[in-house]
Every structure is written in C-alpha cells, then in structure tokens.
Amino acid sequence: MSEILKRATFEATNSHQLSIVVVPIITGALATACVALRFRARYIQRLRCLFDDWLALVALILTWIFQGVNLAAVFAGGAGLPIETVIAIDPTAVTTYLKIILANFSLWVVTVSVVQLSILFFYIRIFSINKVFAWLSYVMVVLVTTFAIAGLFSEIFSCVPVSKSWDPTVNGTCVDGKSYCSAIGIIHVVFDLAIVTIPLPFIWRLKIAKGKKVVLSVLLCLGLVATIISLLKIVCLFDLTGIPQADVTDYLWLTILFQTVELPIGIICCCVPSLKPVMGEITAPFNSLASRLLSYSRRTDGQAGSNVYTSWSQSGDAGTDSKSQFVRLDSSFAHVGREGVQHDASAQAEEYELSRPSDNEPKDSNAINVSQTYAITRL
Structure with a gap:
C-alpha cells in the first residue's frame, strides 16, 4: 500500500488522480462555508434550526466522508492509474x-x-401555505427516501454473495451492470429535475415583485x-473517457470526479x-470602505469649494457684481430653503444661482443667507 501511495503521489501530477484529489477539497470547502453561513443566518434571525438545516449538516458530514473514501480509492486502490x-x-x-468502489x-x-x-423540507417550510405544493413535496420526500433505501441495498447486494463484487473468482451471480447503472442514474436525474422545476409555477403565482420572482427562480435553477x-x-450512457471498461482502476475516474x-x-x-x-455581515466591511472613500472625496471637494466661496465673498465686498456662478450643492452638505443654507440638513439640490445681498440693502426673505460655513463645489 505504501508503494501505491508513493507511485500515486508522483503520478498524480500527470494523471487523472490530481483532479480527484484537489477538486473535492475545493468544492467541499465551499460547501462547508455555505452550511456554516446557513447556521449563522439562523442565529442572526434568532430562529432555531429546523429539520432541513440539520439535514444540510448531515449531508455535509456524509460528503466529507465520501471525499475521504475517494481519496482512499486513489492512494490505496490506485484509482486514476492504468490497471497494468x-x-x-x-x-x-x-x-x-x-x-472501496462498493463503499463509494x-x-x-x-x-x-x-x-x-x-x-x-426547505420547500415545505417556506411554501407550506400552498396545500398542493406541500403534498407534492411530501410525495417527493417519500420517493427520495425509498430511492435511498432501495439504492443502498441494491448496491450492496448487487452480487450474491457480496464478496463477488470485489473477487470475481467467487462463485455467485451479479446483476447486469449496465442496466443497473442506467436505472439508478436516470431515476436520480428525474428526481433532480422534479425538485428544481416543481416550485417554479408556485413562485410565479406569488404576489411579489417580478424581480424577486426572477431571483428565486434563478436560485432554484442553480x-x-x-x-x-x-x-x-452516468458512464454507462455517456462514455466521455474512451477508456476500456476492463481497465477498472482508470475507467471510473471521471465518474468519481463528477460525484465529488x-x-x-x-x-x-x-x-x-x-x-x-x-x-449584510459579509458585505458590511466593503460597504464601510466605500463609505469612507466617498466621505473622503466629499471632504476634499468641500475644501476646494471653500476657496471658491472665499473668492466670491471678497469680490462682493469690493463692490463688484454680487452674482456668483452656478454651483451644485451636494445633498449631504447643504439644504437650500427659505431659511437659508443649513449645514446640518440634507436635501437634493440641482443648479442654483447664489447672490450675496449688500449691507445697505434690506434683507429679503427670499435671499440666500449664509448662517454657517458650507462648501460650494465649482462645476
């Protein structure tokens, strides 16, 4: 076994084994992160974890066990290497x-x-208000459970005695491999399609925004x-490798990879x-960084605008035309109203012409009076 491990380690860099080893680790890590975030979401909502949440955790644990079995197939059984x-x-x-393949x-x-x-069970929890959909989901639960039990026992006892599965010299019988493979594969694909498509008609009947319907549909179609x-x-239907079936250790490498x-x-x-x-927790650091950059940009613009205001004020004192050029007031800095420009308010302003009344003119209620220092940005 140590020699198989040594040889597999060296040949994995140039064979199918590398993909069987690396890809499951990456996809498994992503699945682990999603399950952890799922439980975190329940904690944020102050909701207890329900049956579908625990099933997702059980599926994750079984997946990592399954990935371990595949690694054993590579390093102990030579999966991905030619049988010679x-x-x-x-x-x-x-x-x-x-x-190992039987266990796989x-x-x-x-x-x-x-x-x-x-x-x-997630469907049942979310859409249980629709009785038709709930019954369809329960029917699918029964079918999937039956498939799991029947598939498990049929796989284990595909040969009688069971030892004939790994020792062809033992007297006994085995089911036709191609027919069994096709049946299991097609039933599983039909179940997958049913689980994806059954909720779609009910989602599009919901009284929610069309955009939300599209998002939900896309998520399901993933x-x-x-x-x-x-x-x-389903290697018995689609032979994508071209490897002879007699080469048992290399023949199933793509099937194992797809499973992982x-x-x-x-x-x-x-x-x-x-x-x-x-x-929200994931995007919060990025939103905070964006807000800081925007705030810094506005402060920089405000400092530049202060110079514009100073020049405008001095030109008014010199007796020149009191009309200023058009400026755009940013909504986070100023509010223009009958009471003047207030720094601590906010509003959406477009183009305004600012004028400064002279000292000897009576103050007009419609004039713009500066009550606090504010920023004016040159267009």
Whole structure:
C-alpha cells in the first residue's frame, strides 16, 4: 500500500488522480462555508434550526466522508492509474479498489438523497401555505427516501454473495451492470429535475415583485448544474473517457470526479436561499470602505469649494457684481430653503444661482443667507 501511495503521489501530477484529489477539497470547502453561513443566518434571525438545516449538516458530514473514501480509492486502490500500473506495483490493490468502489456508490446514494431531502423540507417550510405544493413535496420526500433505501441495498447486494463484487473468482451471480447503472442514474436525474422545476409555477403565482420572482427562480435553477453533472457521470450512457471498461482502476475516474463535485454543489444550492440574513455581515466591511472613500472625496471637494466661496465673498465686498456662478450643492452638505443654507440638513439640490445681498440693502426673505460655513463645489 505504501508503494501505491508513493507511485500515486508522483503520478498524480500527470494523471487523472490530481483532479480527484484537489477538486473535492475545493468544492467541499465551499460547501462547508455555505452550511456554516446557513447556521449563522439562523442565529442572526434568532430562529432555531429546523429539520432541513440539520439535514444540510448531515449531508455535509456524509460528503466529507465520501471525499475521504475517494481519496482512499486513489492512494490505496490506485484509482486514476492504468490497471497494468496498479498490478505491477501491488496486485492486491485492485481488490482493495473494488471494495472501496462498493463503499463509494453505496455512500453516494445515501448522501445525494439526504441533500435532496434537505431541499424538499426547505420547500415545505417556506411554501407550506400552498396545500398542493406541500403534498407534492411530501410525495417527493417519500420517493427520495425509498430511492435511498432501495439504492443502498441494491448496491450492496448487487452480487450474491457480496464478496463477488470485489473477487470475481467467487462463485455467485451479479446483476447486469449496465442496466443497473442506467436505472439508478436516470431515476436520480428525474428526481433532480422534479425538485428544481416543481416550485417554479408556485413562485410565479406569488404576489411579489417580478424581480424577486426572477431571483428565486434563478436560485432554484442553480440546481440544474448538479443535474447536468449527474447526467454526465452516468458512464454507462455517456462514455466521455474512451477508456476500456476492463481497465477498472482508470475507467471510473471521471465518474468519481463528477460525484465529488455533484454533492458539494447540491449542498451549496440547498443553502443559498437561506443566506440572505447573513449577507449584510459579509458585505458590511466593503460597504464601510466605500463609505469612507466617498466621505473622503466629499471632504476634499468641500475644501476646494471653500476657496471658491472665499473668492466670491471678497469680490462682493469690493463692490463688484454680487452674482456668483452656478454651483451644485451636494445633498449631504447643504439644504437650500427659505431659511437659508443649513449645514446640518440634507436635501437634493440641482443648479442654483447664489447672490450675496449688500449691507445697505434690506434683507429679503427670499435671499440666500449664509448662517454657517458650507462648501460650494465649482462645476
């Protein structure tokens, strides 16, 4: 096994193994972040975590266990390496690989079903007011649960005795691999499509803004990414590698990779609709930085505008025309009204012509009087 590990480590840089090792870690980390933010959102709302939240956490734990099984397939079973290479290094590694693959597919059936159940119970919690939709969701819950149980046992007992799954020399029988693979894959894809599309008609009947309907629809349709991956990984229907099926250690490398991406993406999709309350905390530092930059820019403009006002004031004292040029008053600095320009008020101002009444003229209630120092920005 140590030789397999050593050889896999060296050859991973130029083989399928690198993707099987690196990609799951990245996608798993993203899924972990989404689940953590989901629970943070519930805390911010002062709401207790519900069944769909805990299912998302269970799905995340199962996903990391699943990723660990795949890593074992790479480093202990030689997954991603040609079978000739594996046998040359360690003949027993092929048996180890086949045992791990049995655990891989069994765990996948359970994990992907838990992800789907988390999404369905989220639907029930949000849209339970619609009885038709609630019943459809409960029907899907029953179907998905049945699929998980049946898929798990059918995978484990696809060969009788079970040991024949990893030791072809044992006397026994196995189900037709291609038919079984096609059935499991197609049923799963149909469930994915149903979970994505069932809520759409009900969302578009809601009495909310059209923009919100579009956002909700887009969020739900993110699940189509996982559906497409589910479809492509059905190796018995789409042979994307061109590797002979007899090369068991290398034949399934793309299927394993798709599985390691599919599960985290499913978790991310089931968490995204719950993350709105926590987005404020994520964007707050960026909003604060933007506000500081804007405030600094305004102060800089205000200092430049003070010089303009000083020049205008001096020209008025010299007896020249009291009319100033047009200026734009920023809404955060001044308010123009009948009582004058107030620094501590705010309003939206467009173009104004400011005039300064002379000392010997009676004060007109409509004149603009400067009660405090304010900033005038040159156009």
